Amino acid sequence: MSEERSLNFIEEIIENDLKSGKYKTLITRFPPEPNGYLHIGHAKAICLNFGLTKKYGGYTNLRFDDTNPVTEKTEYVDSQQADIKWLGFQWENELYTSDYFDTLYNYAVKLVENGLAYVDESSADEIARLKGTPTEPGTDSPHRSRSIAENLDIFTRMKNGEFADGAYTLRAKIDMSSPNMLMRDPIVYRIKHADHHRTGSTWCIYPMYDFAHGQSDSIEEITHSICTLEYVSHRELYDWFIAQLNIFPSHQYEFARLNLTYTVMSKRKLLQLVNEGLVSGWNDPRMPTISGLRRRGYTPESIREFCERIGIAKRENLIELSLLEFCVREDLNKTSTRVMAVLDPIKMVITNYPEGRSEVLIGENNPEAEDKGGSREIPFSKELWIEREDFMEVPAKKWFRLAPGATVRLKHAYIVKCEDFIKDESGIVTEIHCTYYPESKSGEDTSGINVKGTIHWVSKAHAKVAEVRLYDRLFTSESPDSEEGDFKDYLNPNSMEVIKEAYIEPYLADATLDTRYQFIRKGYFTLDTDSTPEHLVFNRTVSLKDAWSKGNK
RNA sequence: UGCCCGAUAGUAUAAAGGUAGUACAACGGUUUUUGGUACCGUUUGUCUAGGUUCGAAUCCUGGUCGGGCAACCA
Secondary structure: OOOOOOOOHHHHHHHHHHHHOOOOOOEEEEOOOOOOOOEHHHHHHHHHHHHHHHHHOOEEEEEEOOOOOOOOOHHHHHHHHHHHHHHOOOOOOEEEHHHHHHHHHHHHHHHHHOOOEEEEOOOHHHHHHHOOEOOEOOOOOOOOOOOHHHHHHHHHHHHOOOOOOOOOEEEEOOOOOOOOHHHOOOEEEEEOOOOEOOOEOOOOEEEOHHHHHHHHHHHOOOOEEEEEHHHHHHHHHHHHHHHHHOOOOOEEEEEOOOOEOOOOOOHHHHHHHHHOOOOOOOOOOOOOEHHHHHHHOOOHHHHHHHHHHHOOOOOOOOEOHHHHHHHHHHHHHHHOEEEOEEOOEEEEEEOOOOOOOEEEEEEEOOOOOOOOOOEEEEEEEOEEEEEHHHEOOOOOOOOOOEOOOOEEEEOOOOEEEEEEEEEOOOOOEEEEEEEEOHHHOOOOOOOOOOOOOEEOEEEOOOOEEEEEEEEOOOEOOOOHHHOOOOHHHHEOOOOEEEEEEEEEOHHHHHOOOOOEEEEOOOEEEEEOOOOOOOOOEEEEEEOOOOHHHHHOO
């Protein structure tokens, strides 16, 4: 079962680098910007970066890329750390790009001194205009040939807070006619009189991504700086700064980001859903965020397995949600406690069961576990709740469940035969009458009766009430990003169904957060964070595969 | 109309010039006190046109298609 998985292209590069002696240890980093919550796409990057050093030795740093104080918050730093830990990874060093602001500033001064950077008072519009277009070369800024002394003087005064936001920028002096737009004298420092979540008001100039990321990698001696495809064209600049500064040569490698069907993956769009109240927050169980998946009941193991299975490559991809669901079912099937809950109840009366009598039955907790997960007591009595969809007045072909005259097994209990049913004025079935076979008790069945179907139930007198929330895909489109118009037009109006009164077996009254349950025949469920002992709230993580409903749509 | 990246079943991902494989999905079956799980089986693929070679998914050339690049965002 443990056959060698083939290497992805990054592992090949690393194995070659290690073999050739280019590096003796591997150092990677995960560099989120603390401006939002981490999502399943980040999980792919986390599993990659941390997984690589776990596999090859070395270590991984967590570095918050906090160069834009206006969008970054400590709340995000905290949530991101919690999510990474929950996924099961531990960083070697907790670092911040802002730790390097002094060094970065000195690097900028060095560039100016070497005639490789200049201050420019051109407006944003002017800079954009002179930049040219992808098909036309740009034009040198009129301020490009200022003296080194004057550049140094103004840059110092920028740092000292003498100018308003936007009055000046510091630009690298590279090549305004480069076919790579990023090499056309990119801005490396801009003035922002904004409080930074870590450095407060110490700085009023902040480095741009391109002037911070590669150098930060270099300072930490990151050997393999792994990022997503949209940074491919940044690599030339990344290498340029490292070469001009003559610092440790980190190298950047790019892989394709994760796209998942029926959701969106950009922090900007997820933030929009949160801000516009279209979801209950970053951790809404329908969100593709790590915190949302966690609340929904996904396990770290299942997410890691998913990231392993999707692979790492350079081509654009759109992974089917069904793979994620497969991974969580696979994990939960092995570990979750089986219980019975009736979500859409209809009353069943066992007419030949003595009035007022009840008995305690024993149910194994997990048939997949070696010890069957232990067992629990389940009360049984004359009146039960069963699932409305388990009865058909006129049975379909190959119907194994309840119908007039049909027999089924009540899970962990007796075989019953449907003798009659009652309808109200509007034709809705309100009650089902059955007789039971006393000698068919689960585990000691001597009845000799064979049944095709087994259904779940809860004793009416002993049932507890719980709220149950069922989730479906957040969007109706496989790829809301690529649809016409606003992505929000494709939100699934039925992405959440709330069942206010579901009946659960008494065992579940003691349910705890983070325990995963399988409601037999219905799916995997876990307690929501909204739950209280007085008002239990369960989330459905994912339904069970259902060959019946699939074939009968 | 410039530069860069990419193209293998429905979706992903392998095959480093030598049998196109695996997973998910779909479909069919066996087992089953969950129409779950497990197990077995089936269908479906190298973008295109040339070239190199005994032999090409793989190397070369042209084309096509998809994606990225013109934020004082990361």
